[in-house]
Amino acid sequence: MKDIAASVGTPCYIYSARSIRSAYAAIDAAFAGYPHRIHYALKANSTLAIVRLIRSLGSCADANSGGEVKVAERAGFAPADIVFTGVGKTRDELEYAIARGVGTINAESAGELDRIAAIAHAQGRVAAAALRINPDIDAGSHPNISTGLRSNKFGVPLEDARAIYRERRGLPGLRFAGVHVHIGSQITTEDPIRRAASTLVALALELRDDGFELEHVDLGGGLGIAYEGRPMITPVEYAAAALPELRRLGIPVVLEPGRAIVGHAGALVARIVDTKEFPGGRRFAVLDAGMGELMRPALYGSYHRVVPLAPRPGPERPWDVVGPICESSDVFARDRPLPPLEVEDLVALLDTGAYGSVMASNYLRHQLAPEVLIDDGRWTVVRRRQTMDDVLALET
Numbered sequence: 001m002k003d004i005a006a007s008v009g010t011p012c013y014i015y016s017a018r019s020i021r022s023a024y025a026a027i028d029a030a031f032a033g034y035p036h037r038i039h040y041a042l043k044a045n046s047t048l049a050i051v052r053l054i055r056s057l058g059s060c061a062d063a064n065s066g067g068e069v070k071v072a073e074r075a076g077f078a079p080a081d082i083v084f085t086g087v088g089k090t091r092d093e094l095e096y097a098i099a100r101g102v103g104t105i106n107a108e109s110a111g112e113l114d115r116i117a118a119i120a121h122a123q124g125r126v127a128a129a130a131l132r133i134n135p136d137i138d139a140g141s142h143p144n145i146s147t148g149l150r151s152n153k154f155g156v157p158l159e160d161a162r163a164i165y166r167e168r169r170g171l172p173g174l175r176f177a178g179v180h181v182h183i184g185s186q187i188t189t190e191d192p193i194r195r196a197a198s199t200l201v202a203l204a205l206e207l208r209d210d211g212f213e214l215e216h217v218d219l220g221g222g223l224g225i226a227y228e229g230r231p232m233i234t235p236v237e238y239a240a241a242a243l244p245e246l247r248r249l250g251i252p253v254v255l256e257p258g259r260a261i262v263g264h265a266g267a268l269v270a271r272i273v274d275t276k277e278f279p280g281g282r283r284f285a286v287l288d289a290g291m292g293e294l295m296r297p298a299l300y301g302s303y304h305r306v307v308p309l310a311p312r313p314g315p316e317r318p319w320d321v322v323g324p325i326c327e328s329s330d331v332f333a334r335d336r337p338l339p340p341l342e343v344e345d346l347v348a349l350l351d352t353g354a355y356g357s358v359m360a361s362n363y364l365r366h367q368l369a370p371e372v373l374i375d376d377g378r379w380t381v382v383r384r385r386q387t388m389d390d391v392l393a394l395e396t
């Protein structure tokens, strides 16, 4: 990592292809005994080279916006291998997705189903759709990334779903391909997954009784990863929670993992640009990366391990590792025991492959950090550092 940082500069994101391959394989193997399709959720990391790599493993794609549909296509996915999810799809996005023949559109409301049907009918097509249900299940993750509760904006209330399907049976332009649920991200226990699968299957069985010939159920994403290095639900345990429910139904399951495929594979490498100590002993290390490069800690107080790349000898003491932005939430770690730190030292923020670079911004006119992919002992810059000319290119 030191050599890469010396060559491309800091801050930079560095990804391991091997880690992505093994994480993908673990999920695929966990569901091996049941017909399944993995649709990698591009929202976790949509850098083209990463998406292409995951496609090469046999994955399909889950796009959460029109932009992500286009990235998936650029990465080589056939439209039929893309599911299009998203809580507020615009007319333009729907028209594009339908015209391209996207595999399934996961609709978020009865009104959206009607818009999908109308647009497809006007295009002389039949769009495949699945309705996203809101099962009122607590995913047990951070409130900002829990999406399956009644108080959240996602999907339709479970008790309304059957009627919505029935009322739209035979609507020109619409074909019901499945049912969709996604109760949240960074799920760390089995129970919410079991309950989500059970609810999904129960509804699908009712719809089967009603004569709908569903092709799949979509369990969403959400499998968590161990940010603090503690034991965590494994893909096998995740599958073990879902599969007994799915077997009652017998049709293929679509999975939309994002974080679990790319999260561990990435590190954000940054340089210490200042250190200071306040009376009372609070010690700060200020990095050249902040919430503009990695927003998760400021957004959800998330934990990332901080590792000096060349640890100095000396006792560990508590450090606040912070970004350079004038916002009090621009903090990566508080009171973190670390060895002595000095200006110019490099540190890596671990497990930043998911929801890292995708959420980066130009706040303070920072230029987006470069991204490097290590594969088979070689490394390649897969996204160069943005220049000031790039940043200003859209402005008069």
Ligand SMILES: Cc1ncc(COP(=O)(O)O)c(C=O)c1O
Pocket (backbone or CB within 6 Å): 041, 043, 044, 062, 064, 085, 086, 182, 184, 185, 186, 220, 221, 222, 223, 256, 257, 258, 259, 260, 354
């Ligand atoms: C609809 C949908 N599917 C899949 C995902 C991927 O979730 P995760 O990265 O937790 O697997 C998300 C992210 O929250 C999502 O909103």
